[in-house]
Structures are given as C-alpha cells and as structure tokens.
Amino acid sequence: GDSVTQMEGPVTLSEEAFLTINCTYTATGYPSLFWYVQYPGEGLQLLLKATKADDKGSNKGFEATYRKETTSFHLEKGSVQVSDSAVYFCALSDRATGNQFYFGTGTSLTVIP
Amino acid sequence: GAVVSQHPSRVICKSGTSVKIECRSLDFQATTMFWYRQFPKQSLMLMATSNEGSKATYEQGVEKDKFLINHASLTLSTLTVTSAHPEDSSFYICSAERGRQETQYFGPGTRLLVL
Numbered sequence: 013g014d015s016v017t018q019m020e021g022p023v024t025l026s027e028e029a030f031l032t033i034n035c036t037y038t039a040t041g042y043p044s045l046f047w048y049v050q051y052p053g054e055g056l057q058l059l060l061k062a063t064k065a066d067d068k069g070s071n072k073g074f075e076a077t078y079r080k081e082t083t084s085f086h087l088e089k090g091s092v093q094v095s096d097s098a099v100y101f102c103a104l105s106d107r108a109t110g111n112q113f114y115f116g117t118g119t120s121l122t123v124i125p
Numbered sequence: 126g127a128v129v130s131q132h133p134s135r136v137i138c139k140s141g142t143s144v145k146i147e148c149r150s151l152d153f154q155a156t157t158m159f160w161y162r163q164f165p166k167q168s169l170m171l172m173a174t175s176n177e178g179s180k181a182t183y184e185q186g187v188e189k190d191k192f193l194i195n196h197a198s199l200t201l202s203t204l205t206v207t208s209a210h211p212e213d214s215s216f217y218i219c220s221a222e223r224g225r226q227e228t229q230y231f232g233p234g235t236r237l238l239v240l
Contacts, residue, residue: 048231055131055218055233056169101168105229113159113220113229117168 014039018102018116025092025123033087033119035076035102043104045069045078045085050099050118059087059100092123127153129221131232138209139240146204146235148219154199155221159229160192163216175202209239 019034037043044063048056060069065080074089085102102116128151138144148158156177161169173194175181181194191213193205202221206213216236220229 044228046228056220056231058228058230061228112171112174115168118166120166 014043014104014106014112014114016102016104016114016116019119020117022120022122025121027094027123027125028091029123031087031089031092031096031121033100033102033121035085035087035116037083037085037102037104037114039083039104039106041106043106045076046103046105046113047074047076047085047087048101048103048115050101052098056101092121094123094125097121097123127221127223127230129155129219129230129232131217131219131235133235134233135236135238137238137240140210141208143205143207144209144237146206146217146219146237148202148204148221148232150200150221150223150230153221153223155202155223156199157222158196158202159220159222160194160202160204161218161220163218163234165216169218172204206237209237211239213237214239 015038017036046061047059049059050056060071062069062078068077076085076087099118099120101118130149132147158175160172163169172187173181173183175194175196177196183189196202216234218234220231
C-alpha cells in the first residue's frame with residue numbers, strides 16, 4: 013500500500029543554516045506530493061506541493077522536487093529562520109486510492125538564534 | 126486561499142458526555158471532508174472520509190457508532206464524539222477537499238480533553 017517515510021527528528025539548527033528534511037514514498041499510482049507545516053497549537057498549513065515527476069514546489073524559501081526515480085520529495089531551505097520552527101509533515105495523495113492522504117510521522121524543527 | 130474553520134477550538138468535558146465538533150469550509154464548497162486524529166508528537170491518523178449527502182467511510186479500527194459524522198451541506202461537516210472517555214482526549218483536525226484538486230485544506234484543529 014501507499015506510505016510515506018520521513019526523516020525522524022527532532023532537528024535543531026542555528027539561524028541561517030541549511031535545512032534538509034528527507035521524505036520518500038511508495039505509491040500504487042502516480043501520487044501528488046505535499047509538505048505541510050504545523051506551528052505549535054495550530055492545524056496543518058499547506059507549505060508546497062508537486063503533482064507530477066520533476067515538478068518543483070516552492071514557497072517561503074522552501075523547495076522540494078518530485079523525484080520519481082528515487083521516489084523522494086526532500087524539503088530544503090537555504091537559510092532557516094527562528095520563525096521556521098515547527099513540525100513538518102510530508103504527505104501524498106494518490107488517485108488510485110481515492111485521493112486518500114498518507115502522512116509521514118512529522119519532523120520537528122527548532123531553529124535557535 | 127481556501128479557509129477551513131473548526132469550532133470549538135478547545136473543549137473540556139466530563140466522561141460520558143457527547144461533544145460535537147464543527148468543520149466549515151468558508152470560501153469554497155467541499156464535496157469531501159476528512160476527519161483526522163492526532164496524538165501528541167505523532168502524525169495524523171485518518172478517521173473517516175465524509176461525503177456530502179452520504180454516509181461517511183470509516184477507517185479500519187474507528188468505531189462509527191462512537192464517532193458520528195454528518196456532512197449535511199457542502200460547507201459543513203460535524204464530528205460527534207459520543208459517550209466520551211479520557212482515552213478519546215486528542216487533537217481532532219478536519220480537512221476539506223476543493224473539487225478534485227487533490228489538495229486538502231486543514232482546519233486549525235480542536236483539542237478535546239475528557240475528564
């Protein structure tokens with residue numbers, strides 16, 4: 013079945029450091045891939061998405077490229093800020109399974125000044 | 126962007142009582158809404174898929190008689206936790222799908238504490 017495997021945290025970085033959070037997936041069909049962010053005490057917010065192979069999603073300095081050959085969708089940011097501290101979830105949606113969402117376990121990021 | 130609201134944001138209730146949580150899509154019509162449960166420091170677990178005008182589809186292991194879902198209109202779905210017990214304490218999050226865009230828009234969540 014479909015699944016998402018996400019790099020375990022927690023991750024602690026200094027401000028302006030480079031961020032990578034790894035995400036790989038398995039899917040029956042041709043899924044769309046997402047990164048969601050959850051700030052403390054809040055719900056999930058869509059950060060970026062990619063709907064087909066080689067697509068790059070980007071938002072607020074974050075990027076992720078849909079790599080079909082490696083079944084990956086790693087999240088990157090060149091220079092993190094304290095305000096980026098949150099939990100990041102990788103997810104996929106697969107039409108083959110009725111657009112059901114599958115989430116990774118989440119990666120907690122803390123950025124220190 | 127698409128906005129989904131949930132009400133209440135936080136609720137505390139006594140064991141044995143029922144609690145209703147509302148999920149509304151404020152600026153779009155959602156034929157499908159989803160209910161998730163999130164335990165502390167864990168990922169979201171899909172509980173059920175709610176389609177307007179039809180019965181909800183529950184995931185394996187979720188008691189449909191305990192978690193009643195009603196999707197009465199294209200902008201409102203409700204989750205009722207019946208005869209709540211302390212183990213039902215959790216963070217409940219809904220999401221709504223706009224058309225067939227495959228993007229789900231999430232509500233801010235409802236934190237339920239059962240004493």
